[in-house]
Amino acid sequence: MTAVLEVDNLNAGYGVVPVLQDVNLTVAAGTITAVLGANGAGKTTLLRTITGLVRPTGGRILFSGADLRAVKVEQLVRRGIAHVPEGRGVVAELTVDENLRLGGLWRKDKADAKKATAEVYELFEPLARRRAHLGHQLSGGERQMLALGRALVARPTLLLLDEPSLGLAPKVTAQIMALLKRLRDDTGLTVLLVEQNVRGALSIADRGVVMSLGRIVMSAGADELLADDGLRHAYLGF
Ligand code: ATP
Numbered sequence: 001m002t003a004v005l006e007v008d009n010l011n012a013g014y015g016v017v018p019v020l021q022d023v024n025l026t027v028a029a030g031t032i033t034a035v036l037g038a039n040g041a042g043k044t045t046l047l048r049t050i051t052g053l054v055r056p057t058g059g060r061i062l063f064s065g066a067d068l069r070a071v072k073v074e075q076l077v078r079r080g081i082a083h084v085p086e087g088r089g090v091v092a093e094l095t096v097d098e099n100l101r102l103g104g105l106w107r108k109d110k111a112d113a114k115k116a117t118a119e120v121y122e123l124f125e126p127l128a129r130r131r132a133h134l135g136h137q138l139s140g141g142e143r144q145m146l147a148l149g150r151a152l153v154a155r156p157t158l159l160l161l162d163e164p165s166l167g168l169a170p171k172v173t174a175q176i177m178a179l180l181k182r183l184r185d186d187t188g189l190t191v192l193l194v195e196q197n198v199r200g201a202l203s204i205a206d207r208g209v210v211m212s213l214g215r216i217v218m219s220a221g222a223d224e225l226l227a228d229d230g231l232r233h234a235y236l237g238f
Pocket of ligand 1: 014043044
């Protein structure tokens with residue numbers, strides 16, 4: 001197994017308030033890992049710490065074997081990491097087209113960035129119809145599509161997604177889940193997916209980790225997590 005992401009004994013928090021406590025996580029190349037758990041469990045903080053937005057107080061984060069602490073946030077996308085934060089990630093004053101172009105701004109292979117943009121428009125048809133609309137004119141669902149689309153134009157190795165289904169119609173959520181599955185299967189994309197939609201996430205994930213109070217309390221195959229009634233009741237709420 002080639003690990004794209006390795007998190008060892010990670011500790012992090014806000015000021016003096018600790019959140020993540022001894023988090024260990026390995027994400028294999030070409031797999032989807034769902035990060036599950038109740039509100040406040042530390043899922044968002046985990047993604048923010050991986051991308052350097054929250055400073056770890058201890059532990060290590062390795063991306064393809066290299067220590068991520070030495071990498072500046074703005075360099076991450078060049079290294080192959082795209083982070084789509086919860087409910088954000090779209091520039092309100094720019095058009096859909098301009099937002100997507102931002103995703104490919106740093107790329108040398110302009111032809112491929114253009115191809116990736118065309119693929120995003122094909123995938124998310126509402127965006128294609130609103131190319132010239134400004135970010136703030138879009139619906140919540142369209143903004144989520146755009147944030148994800150922009151990340152995809154960067155053609156990341158590792159995609160970190162924070163609640164992509166938040167506020168979306170079930171049909172669009174299903175489309176996004178199907179898309180992630182296809183990208184994993186066809187291009188070997190590696191995904192760390194924070195989701196409240198537990199069933200949807202586990203239906204496409206290879207593995208799932210359950211967080212509670214800043215710790216990983218369970219880590220198992222997605223099928224195993226879905227089949228474990230006790231665990232589902234205790235941590236996943238269905
Ligand atoms: P949610 O699903 O609600 O986003 P989560 O599992 O992603 O939950 P986090 O957002 O990581 O959880 O929050 C973990 C803990 O950190 C919570 O107790 C929260 O109140 C606290 N926290 C989050 N952001 C901050 C911040 N900027 N400053 C201080 N405490 C914070």
